[in-house]
Amino acid sequence: AQxxxxxxxxxxxxxxxxxxxxxxxxxxxxxxxxFWYKQPPSxxxxxxxxxxxxxxxxxxxxxxxxxxxxxxxxxxxxxxxSQVVDSAVYFCAxxxxxxxxxxxxxxxxxxxxx
Amino acid sequence: xxxxxxWPATLVQPVGSPLSLECTVEGTSNPNLYWxxxxxxxxxxxxxxxxxxxxxxxxxxQNLSASRPQDRQFILSSKKLLLSDSGFYLCAWSVxxxxxxxxxxDGTRLSIL
Numbered sequence: 642a643q644x645x646x647x648x649x650x651x652x653x654x655x656x657x658x659x660x661x662x663x664x665x666x667x668x669x670x671x672x673x674x675x676f677w678y679k680q681p682p683s684x685x686x687x688x689x690x691x692x693x694x695x696x697x698x699x700x701x702x703x704x705x706x707x708x709x710x711x712x713x714x715x716x717x718x719x720x721x722x723s724q725v726v727d728s729a730v731y732f733c734a735x736x737x738x739x740x741x742x743x744x745x746x747x748x749x750x751x752x753x754x755x
Numbered sequence: 756x757x758x759x760x761x762w763p764a765t766l767v768q769p770v771g772s773p774l775s776l777e778c779t780v781e782g783t784s785n786p787n788l789y790w791x792x793x794x795x796x797x798x799x800x801x802x803x804x805x806x807x808x809x810x811x812x813x814x815x816x817q818n819l820s821a822s823r824p825q826d827r828q829f830i831l832s833s834k835k836l837l838l839s840d841s842g843f844y845l846c847a848w849s850v851x852x853x854x855x856x857x858x859x860x861d862g863t864r865l866s867i868l
Contacts (some may be wrong), residue, residue, distance in 0.1 A: 674854045684843060686859040693854055732799065739851025740806050742789055747798035 644669045647734050647746035652687040654723050655754050662718040662735030662749045670694075673737045675716045677710065680748070692716060723753045757782035761846045761860030769868050774819075774833040776863050778846030781827065786848040788829040788858065790821055790849060793843040841867045 644667040646675050654660045654677060666675065677689040692709050704721045720727050730750045734743040761778045768774060780786050790802040801814045803821035811821050818837060822830045829846060843864050847857040 662766070672853075676856055678859075684862045686847075687847065687855040688858065691854055691856055734857075736853050739853040739855070740785075740787060742801050742804050743857050745799045750796075755758075 643670075643673075643735050643737060643744045645733050645744055645746035647731075647749050649749045650747070651750045651752070652667055653752045653754060656725060657722050659719060659721050660723050660751065660753075662720075662731050662733075662751065664716045664746060666716065666733070666735045667716050668735060668737055668738040672736060676734040676736070676743060677707065677716075677718050678732045678734065680732065682729070685731070689718075698720065720751075723751075725753050725755050727751060728753045757848075757858065758848060759810055759848055759858060759860045761863060763863060764861065765866075767866045767868060768836055771835050774831070774836050774840070774843055774865070776831040776846075776865075778829045778831075778860055779827055780848045783827070783848070783850060785826060786850050788823060788827075789847040789849075790829065790831050791845040791847065793845065797843070799845070802831070821852045836867050838867050841865055 646665045666676055673694045675692045679687045690707055690726045697709050697711055706719045708717045722751055728751060732748045733746045736743050758781045768844040787806050789804045791799045791801055793799050803809050803811055803813055805823045808823050808826055819833050843862050845862045846860040849855050
C-alpha cells in the first residue's frame with residue numbers, strides 16, 4: 642500500500658524567513674511519481690511540481706525548491722524568503738500507476754506573517 | 756487546452772434533502788475522474804474515481820453515490836443528506852501515464868443545515 646506522511650500540521654513563519662515542508666512516502670513499487678500541490682484560502686488545488694522515481698535531480702523554480710531523496714523516501718519542499726502570498730495548505734502526493742488516484746498526505750498549513 | 760467546470764460553487768441544503776453536484780471536463784478524451792471531500796481544516800478524502808463511462812470505484816461506503824453518464828461528465832449524488840456531508844467537494848481529472856498530475860476544479864462548498 643502507498644502512504645504519504647506530512648508530519649507538520651501547521652507552520653508559522655515571519656515574512657522573508659526560509660521554510661521547509663517535509664514529505665515522507667511509502668511504496669513498494671520501484672516506479673512512482675511524487676507531486677506537490679498548493680491550496681490557497683480560495684480553495685482550489687494548484688499543481689506545483691512532479692518528480693519521477695528515477696529522477697532524483699533536485700529542482701529550483703524561483704523561490705521554490707524541491708529535494709528528492711530516495712534513500713530516505715523524502716520529497717521536501719523549501720520556500721526561500723517566504724512571502725504572505727505563500728500562506729496556504731500544501732499537499733504532497735504519490736501515484737504508482739497511470740489509472741490510480743493520487744495518494745495525498747494530510748497537508749501542512751503554512752502561515753506567513755508580515 | 757483542458758478545462759474543468761464544477762458547479763455550483765456554494766450550496767446550502769437542509770438535512771434529508773437530495774444532492775447533485777456536476778463536473779465536466781473539456782479538451783480531453785477518456786479522462787480519469789475523481790471526487791474528493793475536504794472537511795473544514797482537514798485533508799482530502801477520496802470518495803469516488805472513474806476510469807471510463809459507467810466504471811465507478813467507491814473508496815468510502817456512505818450515503819453518497821457517483822455516476823459517469825458521459826465520457827467527460829461526473830456527477831456526485833445523495834438521496835438524503837446528513838449533517839456530516841458538509842464540506843468542500845472537489846472534482847479532478849487526469850490522463851495516463853502516471854506522471855501526469857491531477858487537475859482540480861474550483862470546488863463546491865456544501866453546508867447542511
